[in-house]
Amino acid sequence: MTSTPPHQSILDKPFVLDLFAGPGGLDVAGHRLGVPSLGIEWDVSACLTRYRAGLDTLHADVSAVRRESFESLPPEINVLAGGPPCQTYSVAGKGSGREALDKVKEFIERLMAGDPDEKIDKDLKSLSDPRTALVLEPLRYAIQATRSPNRGHRPYDAIVLEQVPAVKALWDRYAEVLQQIGLPDGTKYQAVVEVLDTETYGVPQTRSRAVLIARRVGLGDPFLPKATHRAYEAREWNRRNDGVAAPTMQPTLYDAKVPEPGERPTEDDDLRHWTSMGDALAEPVGTHPGRRTPFLIRSNYGSSGNPGRRGVRTDRQPATTVTGRISRFVVFEPVGDHHPDVVCEGPRFSMNEAGMLQSFPPDYPWSGTARAQQVGNAVPPLFGAHLLSAALGLPAPTPEVLRKPWVPATEEQRAKLRSHGCGAADDCTARCPRPE
Structure with missing residues (x-):
């Protein structure tokens, strides 16, 4: 077939x-x-x-x-x-x-x-x-x-x-x-x-x-x-982005060099780059204000097959499988411009954002x-x-x-x-x- x-x-x-x-x-x-x-x-x-x-x-x-x-x-x-x-x-x-x-x-x-x-x-x-x-x-x-x-x-x-x-x-x-x-x-x-x-x-x-x-x-x-x-390859991502640490007391952010959304990485590959959380949430749309600040999330279950980074992804990666525990995801953001690699806990995903990570339209009326x-x-x-x-x-x-x-x-x-x-x-x- x-x-x-x-x-x-x-x-x-x-x-x-x-x-x-x-x-x-x-x-x-x-x-x-x-x-x-x-x-x-x-x-x-x-x-x-x-x-x-x-x-x-x-x-x-x-x-x-x-x-x-x-x-x-x-x-x-x-x-x-x-x-x-x-x-x-x-x-x-x-x-x-x-x-x-x-x-x-x-x-x-x-x-x-x-x-x-x-x-x-x-x-x-x-x-x-x-x-x-x-x-x-x-x-x-x-x-x-x-x-x-x-x-x-x-x-x-x-x-x-x-x-x-x-x-x-x-x-x-x-x-x-x-x-x-x-x-x-x-x-x-x-x-x-x-x-x-x-x-x-x-x-x-x-x-x-x-x-x-x-x-x-x-x-x-x-x-x-x-x-x-394109498919998201966790091991390839981790190999290329060794500096990502699992957030413990002070998680860190980094600026990963990944293709832009829609970029075609090779001449013989006509697939778009996978859509990241940042791609989905950065721009304001409807009542969603946009989430432009870089972030990383820590879920309470694994995400990439690497125990050292279990449950951790940045805004430049797709989310882990969205389950009923999405409201428990902890979101970390930079403390300020002077310390971009030092982060603190930021606002968690709203239900509107959680739905958008599932590809629901913005402002879907969760009830x-x-x-x-x-x-x-x-x-x-x-x-x-x-x-x-x-x-x-x-x-x-x-x-x-x-x-x-x-x-x-x-x-x-x-x-x-x-x-x-x-x-x-x-x-x-x-x-x-x-x-x-």
Whole structure:
């Protein structure tokens, strides 16, 4: 499969169903591409963010919608997308999902063979953490689409999935069965699977994701989005910039000689330089005042594979993977002009800045509680735009499309969205999922 896009949409009117939609990473991507979407999200705070952002939303449990109200979904939806919760598969978690990979693969085969949902649900209870089973929901939705009278039993035309790298083995199995066995009704897909690095698509952070892009047979071979930026090489950076010290009592800054944004380092390399934190945050835009002062950050987890510099990066590097702990990042700035290499703790990242490091537009209306967690859980919109563009055959997006400030929904629009998503204009209702 090639990674060179033909720039010709495979669908006249793409409409995305975004499972586990979070605060809106894929939906923001679709919005900037002119592709409508409907997101299903369980967390009330993420839904509040989505309503304020003007994104069409169902405040619901993905599994419950599939079981109980699939027929109420718009029949014109033709693209399935999503990033199932990753806690049990992430290296930052306890690893119950990684330990259950072989068992989950068996469930994939049973689903494709047409095993009854009731029996599948009963047997899934054997998993030590029920979140592990959520990675099966995209496949179950794809199957359910072919059984839906409201859709005319029509399968989805394209599928776009992303997760932590440990899930690549499951996406590989998804691809095998979609291509070789097909859904129970006989529908087959062509699929590509790979682990991609978000900084190679202009996102100002290093984050690796396992992605699957599939197209229904007859709609052309799928391809991976072509990288637009160079990969960040931590060891090469450390070799060239030996003077960086991990901040202890008195961290130091330095002026690293790196290519300017957009500079092409060699004649045969047409990729832009990776986007740094400084590139993303320096200029004022919307209500963001700009962060022009050089800085370095210390996170509470590793960043470059070098224990001596664990968790430390400067504004000339991309951020480490943005997680729910982004609000704990300590930011250091120079004390003054006379002592540029002596630094003290400066203001930490605002939620607006944290979102911008995820490639969310400036002034995205983060709402509710646990906002840092919302930011960390989201699909980086610029990365999501590349995935959707590749899946649909659209021109690749540029970082500039996501740098315009986001215009929030009006109160009237928000109330209408919440009435649809929760059942009431200003509150949740009995149909909304409860935290317990």
